[in-house]
Each structure stands twice: as structure tokens, then as C-alpha cells.
Amino acid sequence: MKYMLMMHTPSGGPYQIARWPQQDIQVHIAFMKDLANALETSGELVSAEGLAGPDQARRVRAGSDGKPITDGVFPEAKEFLAGFWIVDVDGPERAYEIAARASAAPGPGGKPLRLEIEVREVMSAPRDRAE
Amino acid sequence: MSPPRRIDGLLRELAPQVLGAVTRRCGDFAAAEDAVQQALIAAAARWPDDGVPEDPRAWLIRVASRRLIDHVRAEIARRRREELVVSLVPAADQLAPAGDDDGDDTLVLLLLCCHPALSPASAIALTLRAVGGLTTAEIARAFLMPEATMAQRISRAKQTIKTSGVPFALPAAEQWGERLAAVLHVLYLLFNEGYTSSGAELTRVDLSEEALRLVRMLHRLVPDDGEVMGLFALMRLTDARRAARTGPAGELIPLDEQDRGRWDKEAIAEGVALVTAALSRGAVGAYQLQAAIAAVHDEAPSAEATDWPQILALYSLLLQMSDNPMVALNHAIALAMVRGPAAGLSRLDALARDPRLADHHRLDAVRGHLLERAGDRAAAEHYRRAAERTTSTPERDYLRMKAARLDGEPR
Numbered sequence: 058m059k060y061m062l063m064m065h066t067p068s069g070g071p072y073q074i075a076r077w078p079q080q081d082i083q084v085h086i087a088f089m090k091d092l093a094n095a096l097e098t099s100g101e102l103v104s105a106e107g108l109a110g111p112d113q114a115r116r117v118r119a120g121s122d123g124k125p126i127t128d129g130v131f132p133e134a135k136e137f138l139a140g141f142w143i144v145d146v147d148g149p150e151r152a153y154e155i156a157a158r159a160s161a162a163p164g165p166g167g168k169p170l171r172l173e174i175e176v177r178e179v180m181s182a183p184r185d186r187a188e
Numbered sequence: 189m190s191p192p193r194r195i196d197g198l199l200r201e202l203a204p205q206v207l208g209a210v211t212r213r214c215g216d217f218a219a220a221e222d223a224v225q226q227a228l229i230a231a232a233a234r235w236p237d238d239g240v241p242e243d244p245r246a247w248l249i250r251v252a253s254r255r256l257i258d259h260v261r262a263e264i265a266r267r268r269r270e271e272l273v274v275s276l277v278p279a280a281d282q283l284a285p286a287g288d289d290d291g292d293d294t295l296v297l298l299l300l301c302c303h304p305a306l307s308p309a310s311a312i313a314l315t316l317r318a319v320g321g322l323t324t325a326e327i328a329r330a331f332l333m334p335e336a337t338m339a340q341r342i343s344r345a346k347q348t349i350k351t352s353g354v355p356f357a358l359p360a361a362e363q364w365g366e367r368l369a370a371v372l373h374v375l376y377l378l379f380n381e382g383y384t385s386s387g388a389e390l391t392r393v394d395l396s397e398e399a400l401r402l403v404r405m406l407h408r409l410v411p412d413d414g415e416v417m418g419l420f421a422l423m424r425l426t427d428a429r430r431a432a433r434t435g436p437a438g439e440l441i442p443l444d445e446q447d448r449g450r451w452d453k454e455a456i457a458e459g460v461a462l463v464t465a466a467l468s469r470g471a472v473g474a475y476q477l478q479a480a481i482a483a484v485h486d487e488a489p490s491a492e493a494t495d496w497p498q499i500l501a502l503y504s505l506l507l508q509m510s511d512n513p514m515v516a517l518n519h520a521i522a523l524a525m526v527r528g529p530a531a532g533l534s535r536l537d538a539l540a541r542d543p544r545l546a547d548h549h550r551l552d553a554v555r556g557h558l559l560e561r562a563g564d565r566a567a568a569e570h571y572r573r574a575a576e577r578t579t580s581t582p583e584r585d586y587l588r589m590k591a592a593r594l595d596g597e598p599r
Contacts, residue, residue, distance in 0.1 A: 058579075059332075097340060100337055100338070100340040100341025100342075102337050103337065145337075181580055181581070
């Protein structure tokens with residue numbers, strides 16, 4: 058079963074991490090790399106990406122001519138999606154376990170950030186057949 | 189680029205035989221499996237231009253053995269560097285003569301790859317590569333996974349087998365039942381994975397066909413086992429409806445709305461013969477019962493002509509055999525078809541107390557179905573609730589459509 062783990066970070070400027078002490082940033086980056094490596098080694102990682110900050114985001118709609126109409130920058134967003142993992146695991150418990158691990162990523166002073174991670178199952182084909 | 193179908197089929201037929209022979213010679217399943225995979229890739233690249241060698245099996249064993257020797261030499265060199273000790277006999281002298289019985293080897297391989305120590309996902313991946321002769325890239329594509337991740341999954345599965353110390357031999361008599369059951373379970377899951385997969389691309393390996401090919405092979409190797417026959421029959425009888433099962437946009441078409449003229453009559457005949465033979469042998473198993481149910485559906489000339497009393501009797505037997513909530517749900521549907529929707533609905537009320545079903549979308553889907561049959565418009569609400577909770581795209585679309593159709597009907 059595939060799950061998407063979405064990491065939301067609170068507002069307070071998109072790049073809070075840039076204001077951390079260098080040592081803390083290094084520890085955080087190393088943690089994220091280790092997590093990705095561990096998931097790849099266990100044969101569970103489908104993909105993992107970090108997203109550019111919300112000041113880079115545009116909302117897009119089709120105009121009446123079908124061309125894109127883009128709308129502004131959203132620095133006031135309360136919280137935003139910072140990155141995601143897609144994992145292929147045996148069940149939801151394992152997805153939650155991975156999410157908890159990601160949630161405890163080290164922040165300033167090496168303390169766990171306890172970020173909120175939203176876990177959603179990826180839609181697929183019917184699994185249990187009935188007739 | 190993939191080789192022509194004929195060569196591809198030949199390679200996959202030979203894969204387990206070659207792997208069995210090479211593993212027997214070197215005694216290291218993990219290393220032999222890597223070497224055979226390389227030999228298969230080499231053959232797929234060269235045979236289309238150079239032609240198929242006179243003895244393709246021997247060619248593959250030779251190339252795989254050579255790769256294996258290279259690997260052993262590299263290992264020796266590594267150890268020499270690290271430990272300055274040379275204790276191994278020259279690699280070429282280690283090779284013992286191969287056993288002659290390819291069929292046994294294939295069976296041993298299947299039992300090994302589906303070992304209960306592995307998770308189902310790992311067992312499926314390893315079986316497809318070692319017994320099915322597929323490349324890691326093909327398996328990864330079939331499961332929409334990155335190749336590196338799939339490679340890792342397979343190599344971990346091999347490591348698990350290595351550390352668990354399972355010998356490359358047929359299991360002892362007292363383990364036979366459990367080990368064979370594990371193989372059947374893996375093949376069943378593999379079949380369902382393919383049967384239910386949507387949006388098939390041209391390059392996508394057909395997992396159902398592969399499951400069918402493997403269960404056919406297993407039946408050839410263990411012709412006297414009733415459950416092997418049962419699973420083979422179940423796959424044949426289910427696969428027979430494949431063409432009628434989806435609409436032009438890939439949408440689900442339920443059994444009672446399918447165009448039965450598009451069912452594969454040859455597959456049905458083979459499946460029915462298999463399940464009849466299996467059932468006449470005495471000890472009845474769960475796969476045989478599921479196959480028997482599929483056979484009753486497949487033999488009905490129309491949905492209305494379905495022999496529901498017989499299906500109900502078969503589900504009652506199946507229910508006694510397994511504590512599976514999905515079987516209980518299907519039993520409730522059969523009950524409704526025989527004794528009317530009210531009987532089915534009161535059965536659902538009892539099932540709703542089962543925590544495994546309480547929040548399951550299928551409970552709402554079935555309730556919607558039975559309410560609709562009873563002419564109760566509350567059905568739409570249950571279809572919608574089921575649609576919200578399913579994690580399957582085609583099923584969600586189907587359930588939403590059912591709800592919308594009911595909402596659109598004049599009161």
C-alpha cells in the first residue's frame with residue numbers, strides 16, 4: 058500500500074531553518090538524508106521531495122480561453138506543505154511509524170520539532186475483490 | 189528495449205530451471221540469483237540479433253556460471269586484501285554436477301521465494317524475479333516503484349532467506365502443507381494485484397497472466413494437490429471475465445451488468461473441469477470453494493439465471509472454514525439473493541459489530557446495494573459514504589455514479 062506523508066510547517070517566514078545555528082541546520086539535513094537512505098534500503102521509498110517556500114507558490118486557474126491565470130504570493134499562509142514522502146509499506150501502522158520518525162526531526166538545539174505529518178493513502182485499484 | 193515475445197517467453201520458461209541448476213552447483217542462492225539475472229539480461233540483448241543458441245538452457249547456465257565465478261574471484265580478491273588469507277579452493281573446482289530434475293528445482297525455488305519468513309510484498313517481488321524471470325526494472329514498473337527501491341527489496345528478501353538458513357531442498361513432510369499454503373497465498377495476491385490494477389500501460393507486465401503461468405506450472409509440478417487445482421481454477425474462472433469487467437474508460441462493470449458474450453468460454457471450460465476434478469477428490473479447501481462459486485457465476489447464462497441457492501450453500505461452507513470478514517459480507521449478499529434484501533440487511537447489522545468491518549467502505553457499499561434492491565432511497569447515502577472511504581479510484585467513481593443515478597430518479 059502506498060501512502061503520502063505530508064510535512065506541514067507552521068508559518069513565521071518560509072525559511073525559518075535559515076535562521077537556525079549552522080550546527081542545527083547540519084544535524085537536521087543529516088537526519089533527513091538518513092531517513093531517505095533508511096527508507097530506500099528497506100525497499101519502501103517511492104519518492105521524497107522538499108518543496109520551494111510558499112513565497113514561490115502561485116495559484117492557477119484556467120481562464121475562459123483555457124490559458125492559465127496565476128494569482129499571487131501567499132506569505133500570510135498559516136501553515137504550508139514543506140515536503141512529502143511517498144512510501145510503499147505493508148500497512149498503515151508502518152506508515153504512521155515512519156511519519157512519527159520524520160516528525161521528530163531535530164530542530165533548534167537538536168530538539169525534536171514534532172512537526173505535524175499528514176498521512177494519506179494513495180488511491181489505487183480495488184484491493185479486495187467481491188462477487 | 190524488450191526482446192521479441194517468443195524469446196522473452198523462452199527466457200522466462202528457462203529462468204527457474206537455470207537458477208535451480210546454478211544454485212545447486214554453488215550452494216549460494218543469493219549469488220546464483222544475481223548471476224542468472226545477468227545471464228538473462230545478456231540473452232535478451234544478444235539473442236534477437238545473434239539468434240537463439242542451439243541449447244539455450246546450457247548457454248544460460250554457462251554464462252551465469254561465468255558471472256558467478258567472476259563474482260567469487262572478486263570476493264576472494266577482496267578477502268585477500270582484507271585478511272591476507274587465501275583458503276578457498278579455485279572457484280571452478282567448486283562446481284558440482286547439476287541435478288537433472290528441473291521440475292523439482294523449480295518447485296524448490298517457488299517454495300523458497302514464498303517462504304513464510306518474508307513479507308508478502310517481498311515474496312512477490314522475489315518470486316517474479318527468481319521464478320518468473322522478470323528483470324528488476326520490469327517488476328518495479330509493474331508496481332509503479334523506483335527500480336532502486338525494488339532492487340533493494342529483492343536483495344533484502346534474499347538476505348532474509350540466507351540468514352534464516354533455509355536449505356535449497358524440498359521441505360520435510362511435516363512442513364509441506366504450511367510451505368505450499370504460503371506459495372498459494374503469494375500467487376493469489378499476485379493474481380489479485382494484476383486483476384485489479386488499473387490504467388494498464390503497454391509496457392506494464394501483466395501480473396495476472398504471470399500468476400496464471402506460475403500456478404499452471406505449480407499444478408504441473410504438484411498435480412495431485414486439490415488446493416493447487418482450486419487456485420488454478422479460481423484464477424482461470426475469474427480471468428475469463430476480464431474483457432467484460434471494465435468499460436471503455438476503464439470503469440468498473442459489476443458482474444450482473446457484464447456482457448457475458450465477452451467471457452472467455454475456453455477458460456471457463458478449463459476452470460470448471462479443474463474445480464470439478466478437485467472437488468471430487470474429497471478434502472475440500474478454501475480455494476476450491478471460491479473456485480466453485482466463480483464457476484456457478486460463470487456457468488449462468490444471465491445474471492437472473494444465477495443459481496444463488498448453490499452460491500449461498502458454498503459461502504456457508506467457506507464461512508465455516510475461514511474467519512474472513514469479506515467472506516461474511518459475500519455470504520450476506522448471497523443470503524439476500526435467496527431470501528430477499530431484508531434477510532441480507534439484518535445479517536449486515538450483525539456484521540457491523542465486527543470491528544474489522546465497522547468502518548469498512550464495503551459494508552456501506554453492500555448496504556447500499558441491498559437497500560437499492562429493497563427500493564429504499566437511503567441507498568444513495570450509503571453509496572456516498574462508501575465512496576468517501578474507499579481507497580480505490582475506479583471503485584470510488586462507480587459508487588458515486590450509483591448514488592447519482594438514484595438521486596436522479598423521479599420520486
